[in-house]
Amino acid sequence: DGADMDTAFEALKKVFGVISLTRAAACEKDKDAIAKLAIEYLREDMLRAKSFKVETRRSDKAFPMTSIELSQYVGNALSDAYEDIEVDVHDPELVVHIEVRDLAAYVHAMPVHGAGGLPVGCSGTAVTLLSGGIDSPVSTYMIAKRGVHLIPVHFFSFPYTSQQAKDKGIELGRLLTEYCGKMTMEVVPFTHIQEEIRDKCPEEYFTLIMRRFMMRIAEQIAQRSNAKAIVTGENLGQVASQTMEAMASTQAVMTLPILQPLIGMDKEEIVERARQIGTFETSILPYEDCCTVFTPRHPRTRPKISEVERAESKLDIDALVAEALEGIERIELDHE
Ligand code: ATP
Ligand code: MG
Numbered sequence: 001d002g003a004d005m006d007t008a009f010e011a012l013k014k015v016f017g018v019i020s021l022t023r024a025a026a027c028e029k030d031k032d033a034i035a036k037l038a039i040e041y042l043r044e045d046m047l048r049a050k051s052f053k054v055e056t057r058r059s060d061k062a063f064p065m066t067s068i069e070l071s072q073y074v075g076n077a078l079s080d081a082y083e084d085i086e087v088d089v090h091d092p093e094l095v096v097h098i099e100v101r102d103l104a105a106y107v108h109a110m111p112v113h114g115a116g117g118l119p120v121g122c123s124g125t126a127v128t129l130l131s132g133g134i135d136s137p138v139s140t141y142m143i144a145k146r147g148v149h150l151i152p153v154h155f156f157s158f159p160y161t162s163q164q165a166k167d168k169g170i171e172l173g174r175l176l177t178e179y180c181g182k183m184t185m186e187v188v189p190f191t192h193i194q195e196e197i198r199d200k201c202p203e204e205y206f207t208l209i210m211r212r213f214m215m216r217i218a219e220q221i222a223q224r225s226n227a228k229a230i231v232t233g234e235n236l237g238q239v240a241s242q243t244m245e246a247m248a249s250t251q252a253v254m255t256l257p258i259l260q261p262l263i264g265m266d267k268e269e270i271v272e273r274a275r276q277i278g279t280f281e282t283s284i285l286p287y288e289d290c291c292t293v294f295t296p297r298h299p300r301t302r303p304k305i306s307e308v309e310r311a312e313s314k315l316d317i318d319a320l321v322a323e324a325l326e327g328i329e330r331i332e333l334d335h336e
């Protein structure tokens with residue numbers, strides 16, 4: 001009583017592990033009360049459909065009728081009340097559900113699809129790299145759907161990227177909590193690493209080396225949090241760093257698996273999904289990302305791992321990773 005059922009119903013549609021939902025009406029466990037409720041509660045559905053059947057589930061075995069008897073009783077009452085609809089037990093347009101449970105009887109029909117997937121948390125924890133772009137909110141959503149609790153990690157390079165770019169990453173994480181549940185975002189300062197790469201490495205390797213740093217840092221965060229994989233929004237062939245060779249050079253610095261749920265999708269499909277889950281409008285806000293700071297004019301697209309190692313050999317990798325980890329800011333994310 002007093003609960004906002006409309007809002008609850010909408011919220012439940014976004015909970016992974018829920019396959020379908022319907023709103024039921026309740027009454028006392030009496031055959032006439034149930035028939036009366038079905039006639040009133042399902043009025044619109046009964047007037048619209050051409051055929052129906054009744055299905056009863058009875059977990060209260062003390063109820064005096066069998067499931068089949070109750071289905072027939074309510075079916076007859078509905079047929080009498082609505083003369084234009086026929087009974088069809090094989091292929092009905094409308095299935096009227098009756099459940100006789102411990103505290104009450106329930107009537108419902110016309111379920112809608114839930115979010116499907118598995119309940120968040122039942123598959124363990126992973127770190128998800130969440131930029132401000134279109135792709136990574138979708139990859140985060142897809143892995144959450146498989147029951148994974150996620151720790152979003154966002155790299156930012158102030159002042160090369162603005163406070164607004166960081167806020168956008170945070171806002172995307174917040175939007176995703178409707179599906180992923182509460183999350184703690186880890187915001188990693190990336191400026192010093194990027195400046196060091198710019199100053200000490202050959203330009204054509206900038207992006208590759210930067211991505212290796214992202215992975216090293218993500219893996220350390222994962223180890224601290226007992227997370228078992230790193231999720232990214234990569235997509236084969238979309239940009240220079242998304243060739244198989246480039247991915248090999250990032251995978252080479254880590255032992256955890258990288259999950260790339262968008263790897264075989266077209267941009268159109270990703271955009272469609274981003275619209276569906278409600279992240280697209282935020283993703284296209286025009287703030288720069290750290291990936292577009294110091295982008296090489298001619299990036300290496302098919303690097304050998306040994307070349308990349310040589311290109312980054314002037315950097316004090318461990319110290320830079322430690323410094324970035326030291327500067328992490330944690331932000332609790334939840335929806336209203
Ligand atoms: P997106 O649309 O998700 O930004 P993208 O098409 O721009 O992806 P890249 O720039 O190659 O592709 O980034 C690949 C992946 O690396 C991203 O999907 C994301 O998982 C991760 N990533 C990139 N930039 C950041 C960042 N600033 N913070 C956290 N993760 C990032
Ligand atoms: Mg991006």
